Amino acid sequence: MNENRCIKCGSCLRACPVLNDPTGRTFPGPRTTGVDAPRFPERLSMGTAALMCTMCHACEWACPSSLPLTRSMLLTREEMSKAVPPLEGHQRMRESVRHTGRTVDTDFREWREEGAKVLYFPGCIGLGRLPDMVRDTSRLLDELGIEHDISSKALCCGSPLLKVGALEEAEMLHRHNAEVLSSYETIITSCPGCTYHLREVYGVRVSHVVELLEGKELRSEAEGVWALQVPCHLKRGVGPWAAEGMVNALEGAGTRLSRIPDEDSCCGGGGGMLSGFPGIASSIARSKATSYRRAAVSGVITACPFCALSLRRQGLTVLDISQAIRPRR
Ligand code: SF4
Ligand code: SF4
Numbered sequence: 001m002n003e004n005r006c007i008k009c010g011s012c013l014r015a016c017p018v019l020n021d022p023t024g025r026t027f028p029g030p031r032t033t034g035v036d037a038p039r040f041p042e043r044l045s046m047g048t049a050a051l052m053c054t055m056c057h058a059c060e061w062a063c064p065s066s067l068p069l070t071r072s073m074l075l076t077r078e079e080m081s082k083a084v085p086p087l088e089g090h091q092r093m094r095e096s097v098r099h100t101g102r103t104v105d106t107d108f109r110e111w112r113e114e115g116a117k118v119l120y121f122p123g124c125i126g127l128g129r130l131p132d133m134v135r136d137t138s139r140l141l142d143e144l145g146i147e148h149d150i151s152s153k154a155l156c157c158g159s160p161l162l163k164v165g166a167l168e169e170a171e172m173l174h175r176h177n178a179e180v181l182s183s184y185e186t187i188i189t190s191c192p193g194c195t196y197h198l199r200e201v202y203g204v205r206v207s208h209v210v211e212l213l214e215g216k217e218l219r220s221e222a223e224g225v226w227a228l229q230v231p232c233h234l235k236r237g238v239g240p241w242a243a244e245g246m247v248n249a250l251e252g253a254g255t256r257l258s259r260i261p262d263e264d265s266c267c268g269g270g271g272g273m274l275s276g277f278p279g280i281a282s283s284i285a286r287s288k289a290t291s292y293r294r295a296a297v298s299g300v301i302t303a304c305p306f307c308a309l310s311l312r313r314q315g316l317t318v319l320d321i322s323q324a325i326r327p328r329r
Helices: 011-015 030-039 041-051 058-062 069-083 088-100 124-129 131-143 159-163 167-181 192-202 232-238 240-253 278-294 305-312
Strands: 118-121 186-189 206-208 218-220 225-229 299-302 318-320 325-327
Touching (some): 030 069, 058 069, 069 159, 088 159, 124 131, 192 206, 218 240, 225 240, 225 305
Parallel strands (some): 186 206
Antiparallel strands (some): 218 325
């Protein structure tokens, strides 16, 4: 990265949900961790404060010099993870991966291992915390005529481990999963973080559920008026077309939407924040919940297990898109 292209405009700082939250003021920010840190030997003095980032890509989108801030911050994290002891929550996540292969354990036992050509890959948070979403997505795929497996052998994609600098564990999972995924022609995910990681790092054919809905005849299952939580990793990771696809699918199905200005701002749950800095994650989610309550909607529709979990913990009714629409018969 050519750090000299930083014109010190501060756009990245203004876009950052952590710096804009009262609990996140000790985060050095994307300019320090992404632009300055790589140049200065004192960078490790930031300690774990450098990890106070949800990896939402908002800074990168705001940067007029198109600096690859997320990539640069990941490199800083990797170096930091070798120099300072891990945060308690990140250590727990790494131990869970060591023992179960997933960042959180799961009671889900409705595996489908029938040799289908398509694998539904719900992701760790879906399997461990949102089994309702996993069942509803699998039902939606059945109704769309997509025969699929849900494999007990497919483990964490490794993306959360990369975010906390645990490269070796991420590579171990990659090697394991590559063999499991090789039996399938295509993968379908519910988590945009998994979609992005499987596409960019594994190089496999993968679609997020919203990408399957384009051109489909759908009807709404959501009564009343709903707001959207547009996931960071759907819009700024998978791509803006995927976020548009989510809106188009819902509007096409006849869902009544109330669009709020910060619908695409971060829920606070990504980048290892839920496990590493639960107080900051929950404060960011609380601010979002306040916006949704002001909009007086029936609830929120999203397309990411992290967003659903973070906002449900604030007492909101939150549906995954698989729970808000059905194919027309
Ligand atoms: S990725 Fe998001 S949370 Fe992290 S520094 Fe950039 S704007 Fe802030
Ligand atoms: S937005 Fe880009 S150019 Fe502006 S201060 Fe941040 S890194 Fe530098």
